Amino acid sequence: MTESDFNQQLLNFLNKSPSPFHAVSSMLEAFQQAGYQRLNERDAWDLKQGQSYVVTRNGSSIVAFTLPVDPVATGFRMLGAHTDSPCLKVKTNPDLNDQGYLRLGVETYGGVLLSTWFDRDLSVAGRVAYRSTEGSVKQTLINFDRAIGSIPNLAIHLNREVNKGVAINAQTDLPVLLMHQSAEESVCFDQLLMEQLNTQGVQDAEQILEHECFLYDTQSAALTGFRQEFIASARLDNLLSCYIGMQTMLNTEQKVPALLVCNDHEEVGSMSASGAQGPFLQSVLKRIARTEERYQQMLAASMMISCDNAHGIHPNYAKYHDNNHAPLLNQGPVIKLNANQRYATNSETSAWFRLLCQKADVPVQSFIMRSDLACGSTIGPITASELGVRTLDVGVPQFAMHSIREMAGARDAFYLQSALRSFLLQEKLES
Incomplete structure (x- = not known):
């Protein structure tokens, strides 16, 4: 898929997703059209190697996964995002x-x-x-x-x-x-x-x-800027990451198990049955593993990349950024770091992502909030603490976060997808 096709489908996805329920409905349709089998949480699961599956909860959260091999030996390459927006x-x-x-x-x-x-x-x-x-x-x-x-x-x-x-x-x-x-x-x-x-x-x-x-x-998502180098839309935070995760799953031939989770209610604390602080992802993973011992082995071999947009340095308000950690739009995905664990990134997971970006020929940036300003958070620290899985927080830089109409770079979503494809293709994640 070319960058132009990728962005056009992104605009279509944003326009079709005015609520978390509509976003999950669109994603479910795309996964099923690609051959993912839909699971019902009330049914007994008979999962088979070589198959792909998708399951929803509350109609506003979704987990899609592939099982090319037994996940216990290799672990999962997991991607995370959230479906809700302020x-x-x-x-x-x-x-x-x-x-x-x-x-x-x-x-x-x-x-x-x-x-x-x-x-x-x-x-x-x-x-x-x-x-x-x-x-x-x-x-x-x-x-x-x-x-x-x-x-x-x-x-x-x-x-x-x-x-x-x-x-x-x-x-x-x-x-x-x-x-x-x-x-x-x-x-x-x-x-x-x-x-x-x-x-x-x-x-x-x-x-x-x-x-x-x-x-x-009702204003449609659009490419903007004199050279159409920006994307302007409602709900870029965080449907942009949901779309990137979905396209990465659908356009990568995985040799090891891969999983995408998109949770609802991140913007209000994630504490719900379908939020990241709820049991949805853990429940799915335990049903895949079947026993507690296999579940713990599987998690130890896994890694999660939590994708949620980052604050690009705004030229009108540059004073609100740390100049050494001030991402630019259209200059690649952003590694998000915070000493107080508002992001789950550590030196191991950050190093892994930098290497993946090098292999994929993708530029990479970093973001740390000014030390005198409060920092937001993501599903990354919640997922890491709930599962005990190695986790990294990354995102596409954007302007006007939580506005009714936000702005991101037209190249960055495609950059991040390229890096995430490299991640899903990794057969081993060694310390």
């Missing part, structure tokens, strides 16, 4: 009727850069649980797939000091303006969900029981 989530009872308008109450999901959500053309996507005409509970994905709301800014004439900085109140300033509503009308969000289900061909929905719906920007 955003605004529609409340369960969101209806706000005043001044002749219907607005939606929302809550913030993760560390949202709130100012970027104003004056955007917004839509809604997620998962809906409904009572069917047969009286059972069913679930389906929903996506309005068009601009249905916005959060208009207050005019500068009414707040002359706004450009000096203004606090945003998540309760009162963020409700989404949805529609004009006369005094005789009583439209509610559940009604709109029901209408959308009918539009999508769901005919057996009798009552909306619950929903997990998220706002998203």
Whole structure:
């Protein structure tokens, strides 16, 4: 696959994935089309050497793996990412009727850069649980797939000091303006969900029981920059890594077992049944190993590369970076390090990755947060502590992390995939 084809498919994936549920649905479809057999956690697993498998949990987390040989002797080459992104989530009872308008109450999901959500053309996507005409509970994905709301800014004439900085109140300033509503009308969000289900061909929905719906920007992902050297999109953190991991798995002929895990809920701490701090990955690995002894042997021979975007040095705000660890866009993937274990990288795993990049002819950079600023984290340290597996944190450098629209280099995703392909082809990982 050429870099151009790789990036075009990336843009398509981003546009098709307005929520973690949609991202996992797209990934599941791609793996199944490539011949991966879908597993159900409720069933007994009869795994066979030479086969590839995929399993999901909660519809928002996914594990895909290949078994060309017995994994106990060689261990797994594991890749990790997360499916969720900071955003605004529609409340369960969101209806706000005043001044002749219907607005939606929302809550913030993760560390949202709130100012970027104003004056955007917004839509809604997620998962809906409904009572069917047969009286059972069913679930389906929903996506309005068009601009249905916005959060208009207050005019500068009414707040002359706004450009000096203004606090945003998540309760009162963020409700989404949805529609004009006369005094005789009583439209509610559940009604709109029901209408959308009918539009999508769901005919057996009798009552909306619950929903997990998220706002998203309808502007499509795009190549930008004078020479189209950048990618601009919502949810680059961290669907970019999910896509890179998926393409690496699908386009590498592994001689040793390989695995990709993409967890939900990283942006809110990973503490859930489908998050990295939950038992999903461990459960899959133990079922593959079959016994505790084989499981421990397998992990000792394995390595995990956690992929999550890194902070590229912003030319307008260079003072927020350590100049010796300030990644540039389009200059290759970034090794992420932190003395306090906010990243799981150590000298062994970092050295391994540098060697892999040399073999793949891929430039590599490093990132360490300024010593006087707090550092974020990833699923890397959580996975390392839960499994006891050697782990490395890497990522593609980007700007505007947690904005409604982020920016990355158009070459870096392809660079990282090349390095990860080299990793999956390693038959031995010796200390």
